[in-house]
Amino acid sequence: MSHWAWGPEPDHHELEQTARLISEVIGLGDPSAWRPPVPFERVRMAPPRLPVPELLSGFATAEPYERARHTYGKAFRDLTRAYRGDFANAPDLVARPRTEDEIERVLEWAATTGVAVIPYGGGTSVVGGVEARFDGPALSLDLGRMDRVLEVDPLSRAALIQAGATGPVINSQLPDGLQLRFYPQSYEFSTLGGWIATRAGGHYATGNTHIDDLIESVRALTPAGAWESRRLPGSGAGPSPDRWLLGSEGALGVITQAWVRLQLRPTAKVSVPVLFDEWIAGVAAVHDLAQSGLNPSNCRLLDAREAALAAGGDGRHCVLILGFESGPVDSLLEAALRIVRSHRGEPQQIRQDREWKGSFTRMPYLRNAYPGLDVLVETVETAVTWDRFAKLHDEVMGLGEITCRLAFVYPDGPAPYYTITASGDDWDSIKSRVSETIMLHGGTITHHHAVGRDHRPWYDRQRPEPFALALRAAKTALDPNGILNPGVLV
Amino acid sequence: MSHWAWGPEPDHHELEQTARLISEVIGLGDPSAWRPPVPFERVRMAPPRLPVPELLSGFATAEPYERARHTYGKAFRDLTRAYRGDFANAPDLVARPRTEDEIERVLEWAATTGVAVIPYGGGTSVVGGVEARFDGPALSLDLGRMDRVLEVDPLSRAALIQAGATGPVINSQLPDGLQLRFYPQSYEFSTLGGWIATRAGGHYATGNTHIDDLIESVRALTPAGAWESRRLPGSGAGPSPDRWLLGSEGALGVITQAWVRLQLRPTAKVSVPVLFDEWIAGVAAVHDLAQSGLNPSNCRLLDAREAALAAGGDGRHCVLILGFESGPVDSLLEAALRIVRSHRGEPQQIRQDREWKGSFTRMPYLRNAYPGLDVLVETVETAVTWDRFAKLHDEVMGLGEITCRLAFVYPDGPAPYYTITASGDDWDSIKSRVSETIMLHGGTITHHHAVGRDHRPWYDRQRPEPFALALRAAKTALDPNGILNPGVLV
CATH class of the missing domain: 3.30.43.10 (Uridine Diphospho-n-acetylenolpyruvylglucosamine Reductase, domain 2)
Incomplete structure (x- = not known):
């Protein structure tokens, strides 16, 4: 490396x-x-x-x-x-x-x-x-040396995996077509433990968007002892212990392994690009798809410039990548295309399979070329309810050279992902202006990139104050000497 | 009352x-x-x-x-x-x-x-x-007097509702076919605040089984001040504050209102009872349905005695109630029936709609007649991974006069619901034996009934010890005088 x-x-x-x-x-x-x-x-x-x-x-x-x-x-x-x-x-x-x-x-x-x-x-x-x-x-x-799949339960489709395993290392150890099917853009290098600690987002545009729902139990070592939840398909026994560790960003304990839910490799996949003349029509289509109950596995809307840069678009049309990979995919796609057409979307050629992983995971490599140019490129993401999205979007887009994709979408709002390019290296100033705008217009400071140290000022404003109080108390109880990732969350 | x-x-x-x-x-x-x-x-x-x-x-x-x-x-x-x-x-x-x-x-x-x-x-x-x-x-x-729907956001399909509103009171105030579509058996009398505090289970057998996923934000009053999360369709900003209140059972704060996600009343619903000669075949069918990605809205398997008592069964067949209410329901049902038939299930007449709410919510009324008879009837529920289910089930069924339904089902395991009848009134002893058996065989002490005071001894064994430490510290920070629901959770 x-x-x-x-x-x-x-x-x-x-x-x-x-x-x-x-x-x-x-x-x-x-x-x-x-x-x-x-x-x-x-x-x-x-x-x-x-x-x-x-x-x-x-x-x-x-x-x-x-x-x-x-x-x-x-x-x-x-x-x-x-x-x-x-x-x-x-x-x-x-x-x-x-x-x-x-x-x-x-x-x-x-x-x-x-x-x-x-x-x-x-x-x-x-x-x-x-x-x-x-x-x-x-x-x-x-944690990189702790990267083994320790146990597989094929009946429940679950596996016990060490926290330091990366995406490819996990899938290489899973048997019989069973897969985790969790593909963040960092998939090649990022690890299960990191995904849990940061509530990472995968490739599903709807439904199980975050790692959260794929977790059956978590084990972490804290200065106060080992924290291990019971393997359970569901539970209502008090606040979920796993949900306290999901997003804990290394501040509460060191996640060492987790039981995760697996899936069979899909046998039928369909995907179709849909063109829209106007962004607003694409957004309306995505809104209706998100509320349709069809749960497409892929439902990503790229604005015209983003589509030109990342998906071979013509620079005039927005592109919606729409796909299904479970259930009766043809019927589901047909129902989805009815919605799309009602918003004047133009479906292109339907593909029975698609090789997206290569180009998707290649994108971060491109960034390697920017620092030598004295040009900065950064991505910023949020999620916001539909009633506030248009205003937030307009304000963010007005801040500079920015393109947008709706990366994830929920019935109650989208998770837009903005790519910013600018001359020079004034990263702090740009990051700060975009973050302020997102906060002002009701978004979350992060949908799946986590808080870390860069988002901390806005995170502190976003979270409820009594929650911060409770989190600090929990941290102090688990880590009385404050040795775990100081400055993160607490 | x-x-x-x-x-x-x-x-x-x-x-x-x-x-x-x-x-x-x-x-x-x-x-x-x-x-x-x-x-x-x-x-x-x-x-x-x-x-x-x-x-x-x-x-x-x-x-x-x-x-x-x-x-x-x-x-x-x-x-x-x-x-x-x-x-x-x-x-x-x-x-x-x-x-x-x-x-x-x-x-x-x-x-x-x-x-x-x-x-x-x-x-x-x-x-x-x-x-x-x-x-x-x-x-x-x-909280019963605080039962108003305060605000509706039709674009995001969400509403701000006071915690004291019951199921019918909520739906009577929602406009234009929008519904919460959350029907626990207690729906007539239980409240939004109670559902959140106890992580209640609704009527969906797969997918959004608990109230958890229907919550966009929560507001609670704690002795340390008001705890209100931002309305968000999704977020990765630290551990979810809402997930700390979900399941908090009144021990951390008084939930006063919440933004919840709404749905349109379904336009197409299909439902079909499926008969199985043997329980084990029905279980295998439910297992495959749960892992199929079809996400039936209803997928409840009743054993032969439970079916006879509750669903007009013949006392010899297990009955699976299978239904869909969103997406291309006919295609989904067709795919589901292929799975069911592969396990020798016999589908009966398909119904385009079904009136289940009446008989479902009537069941608790029947219990009113038992105390005068000196007969006890109680329900106990859990969730467990598939690899451990058969053993847990056999052991529980051996403890007395017990019938079973699989009330909810996940890809990695079912949530069985047991109804126990017995002469006399030795509730503590029966509850204790069943709870011990559930814990011994890897189940959760509760899938959707909460912990309260009755499940506390088993909950204390189930939860990770460092989590208990963190929860106690959080409780002390929020409620330093320990006035909120003492003895529950902490």
Whole structure:
């Protein structure tokens, strides 16, 4: 893995070529001023503030490459800082435990020494969730070696999986066509534990949009002991313990494994692109589809510019990608197309299958080419009820060079996903203006990117104050020394 | 409302007649020894331990009838004690606030005086959730006067509704065919606030089985201030605040109102009873239906005896009630029937509509006739993964005169619902044996009846210990004087 890029170190010549192409398409940046990334040998990083303790020596290190690789997530600001060789916030130590016993050793040592522990999955946070942006020493606790499928229950279609397993690693271990069928865009690198900790969003546009509903039980290690819920298909016994860990972002405990719900690989899939002359007609169609009870697995509306950049659109039409992958898919699609046509949507060729995963997961790689151009690109997402969506959308789109897709859709509102490009690197200012606008118009500060450190000011305003009080008290009870991911949530 | 019965005071002659019929059918009890309920004038109740305070005098009372009516929920043990005139645990005061301001006055007064406050919705708890089963004075806080639909957002299909509204009261206020479509068996009397506080189960057998998914935001008053989440179709911003209140059973705050998701009245509904010679074949069919992705709205399997008692069955066949009410219902039913036939199920006449609500909500009234017979009848429910279901089911069925229906069903397991009848009144012993068996075989102590005081010992064993620690800390932060529903959850 590269110390700065998404994925392995890119070929620098190819990177420059990609930068040129991007600059032509988006009309921003000066390709002649392109600069390569600062090579690893020249990055700026303070020496570790403490040695590897004897107790952790079998699986912890202060080695600079590991520290660099664990410094940031993958927000565009992270990418830029790493590209420029700035690793000021590098953790002092990186631990890569192989067992729960080793995690417990880390927690005990940290409680005694006061060293902060940052649980680390795939390092794909785009909200500063894994960065040691605080005073005092830090240890990055990388779960990557705990990546096994430990048990499969084929009758209940469920599996017990370790938290450090990435999407491909999980699916490679599952038998007989059983799949998790959870594909966030970071799928290649992000992990089950990270998905749970951040309430990640998968590829289903309706229904089970988040990992939340795919979780049967969770096990986490806290400084106050092991937290493990019972495997249950459903329960009404008090507030759900799993829902306290879902979204806990490493602040309450280290998620070590979970029972997840599996599905058979779908046998019938249909998909059709639908063109709309006008955004507003596409939105109206998506609104009606969301309330139809048909639950399409794919129902993503791209505005004309986003469609041109990401889906081969003609730059004039919005494109709705509509698909079904369970049940009587032909009847469902037929019913959905009736709705679409009533909004003057023009269905194109129906496909019986579709290979979307390749292009979908390739998109983050493209971002590697932007920092050298001195152009920033970032994505911001929210969810908002339909009655407030039009106003929120108009205001956000007015803030700069922005394209939009409705990535997820619910009966009561869409989850729009905005891609922002701008010259320069004033990430904070742009992020701040968009976040303010979202909050002002009734959206959530995040639909599936989590809070981390970047969304914290808006999260604090969004959450109910007595809930914050209760969360702080819960955190203090579980983590009295405040060692777990300080500054996140609490 | 009767001081003891489900619904208004029953005609005693009719009650005796019903008791005779029941005794004949189930072969238990001696109708000749039938005794009428102790009339209200002769019930045993201690005088209130405190007068109505001046501050609450406009909406609180110590009047005996109100105190009696707020003494119990509707567990069969509650019904029996009330039938026999035992109101030893009557609350000292009953408050019926009309505004949040009056609720705040109650909470402030209670924090000062240390009087326990029991939030009370419809009084239909079957788990001792509203009974003052503790030392010291208690005030029952009845939300029944706060029953208005305050706002409707037709575009997002959502409504803001006060917590004290019952099912019929809600639907009578909703416009234009919009409905909440949430029908627990207690629908006539239970309230939105109670559903949220107990994570109640509705009539959908798959998908949105619990009220949880129908909630867009919740507002509750806690001693530490008002807790109100933002209206959102979806969010990933930290652990969901709503999920902390869902299942909080009055221990964290008084739920005063919520935004809920609405649906149009379905235009097409189909339903078909399917007969199975053997329970095990019916279970296998339900298993496959649950994993099919077809999401039937109704998918309830009744064993032969339950079907004979509740659905006109012949006493030899198990009956599966299978139905769809959204999407292309005919195609969905066709796909479902292919699965059913592969398990030798025999579909009967397909119905285009069905009137099930009447008989469904009438069932609790029948229980009114049992206490006079000295026969007990109780229902116990759980949920368990498929791999453990057969063993759990066999063990529970071996404990006595028990019938079963699979009331809800998930891809990873069913939620069986057991009805137990027995001579005498040893409710505690039977409840305890069934609960032990459920816990031993991997079930949840409750799928949708809540924890209350009756399930507390098993709940304490079921929940993860660090979660209990966190919950206690959260409770203490919100309710430092411990006035809210003491003994429940914490």
